[in-house]
Amino acid sequence: GQNIDQPTEMTATEGAIVQINCTYQTSGFNGLFWYQQHAGEAPTFLSYNVLDGLEEKGRFSSFLSRSKGYSYLLLKELQMKDSASYLCAVVDSNYQLIWGAGTKLIIKP
Amino acid sequence: IAGITQAPTSQILAAGRRMTLRCTQDMRHNAMYWYRQDLGLGLRLIHYSNTAGTTGKGEVPDGYSVSRANTDDFPLTLASAVPSQTSVYFCASSDIAGTGDYNEQFFGPGTRLTVL
Numbered sequence: 001g002q003n004i005d006q007p008t009e010m011t012a013t014e015g016a017i018v019q020i021n022c023t024y025q026t027s028g029f030n031g032l033f034w035y036q037q038h039a040g041e042a043p044t045f046l047s048y049n050v051l052d053g054l055e056e057k058g059r060f061s062s063f064l065s066r067s068k069g070y071s072y073l074l075l076k077e078l079q080m081k082d083s084a085s086y087l088c089a090v091v092d093s094n095y096q097l098i099w100g101a102g103t104k105l106i107i108k109p
Numbered sequence: 110i111a112g113i114t115q116a117p118t119s120q121i122l123a124a125g126r127r128m129t130l131r132c133t134q135d136m137r138h139n140a141m142y143w144y145r146q147d148l149g150l151g152l153r154l155i156h157y158s159n160t161a162g163t164t165g166k167g168e169v170p171d172g173y174s175v176s177r178a179n180t181d182d183f184p185l186t187l188a189s190a191v192p193s194q195t196s197v198y199f200c201a202s203s204d205i206a207g208t209g210d211y212n213e214q215f216f217g218p219g220t221r222l223t224v225l
Contacts, residue, residue, distance in 0.1 A: 004151065033213065042199060042216035043152070087151070095205075096167070097214065099144075099151030 002026045004100035006088050011106045012078055020073045020086050020103045028093025034062050034073045035087040037102065043087055046073070075105075083107045111135065113217035115200050121223045122190050130185045130220050132200030140203045141183040142167075142214065143175060145196040152199065158183055159205065190224045197221050 003025045012018040024032070031050040035043035049055055049064035049071060061074040073086055085102040092098055113134045122128050134141065139160050144152040154167030158177040172194060174186045183202075187194055198221075201214040 042218050044216070045213040048213060089152075096154060096157070097152075099153070101149060101151045 002090075002092065002098050004088055004090060004098055006086075006100040006103045008101070009104045009106065011108060012075075014078055014080060014107055014109050016078050017074065017076050018078060018105065020075070020088075020105065022071045022073075022088035022100055024069050024071070024088070024090045024098075024100075026090045026092045026098055029066060030091035030093070030095060032062075032064055032071050032091070033087075033089040033097070034060075034071075035089065037085045037087055039084070046086075078107050080107050080109070113200055113202055113215055115198075115217040115220050117220060118218070119221040119223075121225065122187075124190055124192060124224055126190050128187045128190055128222070130187075130198055130200075130222070132183045132185070132217055133181050134183075134200075134202045134215075134217075135181065136202060136204070136215065137180060138202035138204045138215070139180070140205050141177065142201040142203075143173070143183070143185045144199045144201065145169065145194075146199060146219075147196050155185065155198075190222075192224045195222060195224045 005023045034046040037043040047062035054063045059076045064071045085104045087102045088100040089097045116131045142157045143155040156175040158164045161180045199219045200217040203212045203214045
């Protein structure tokens, strides 16, 4: 079967750095997305990785290792507004998105 | 309008009733999707449409039907609602490039449905 694993919840301090991991086992791989979802709102796009390596976009970076079935989202200089759920999703061989359950990130002052 | 709209925002429905959730996008995206999101579970695909006139089944299609008469609209119908269909429903769209590149999905604000 297809499986996306992420930690359920993480806590970090304002101004710090946090890394949210995602491991996957899917039928085929055509890219990996990270989305942010604030409580009661729709998911919004953060990043897309299809090749190995690190993609940096401002305070957020996303890393992919296809051989290890592993990705992480790195958030720097955390702000209170970063409190949200972070969803990892893999594009499978049928070009469908397989979603993880999401990681709830709690930021403390 | 800009982006994707969904209606209603929320609904309480008696079991056995028929309900249609509406979704409209103005981005001229080829592909549209319906997901349900339940606590502790990831987004699960119900149905999708890669282009107007075609639809496909996702991971959890039972009890739901869709149609795609034109590019902009993608309604989801619950023929006879059951309590297990209580969930938050998100509609999404994307512009499939067709070259192997995969474009991001844009989500509507969601419909919170409660079936009693």
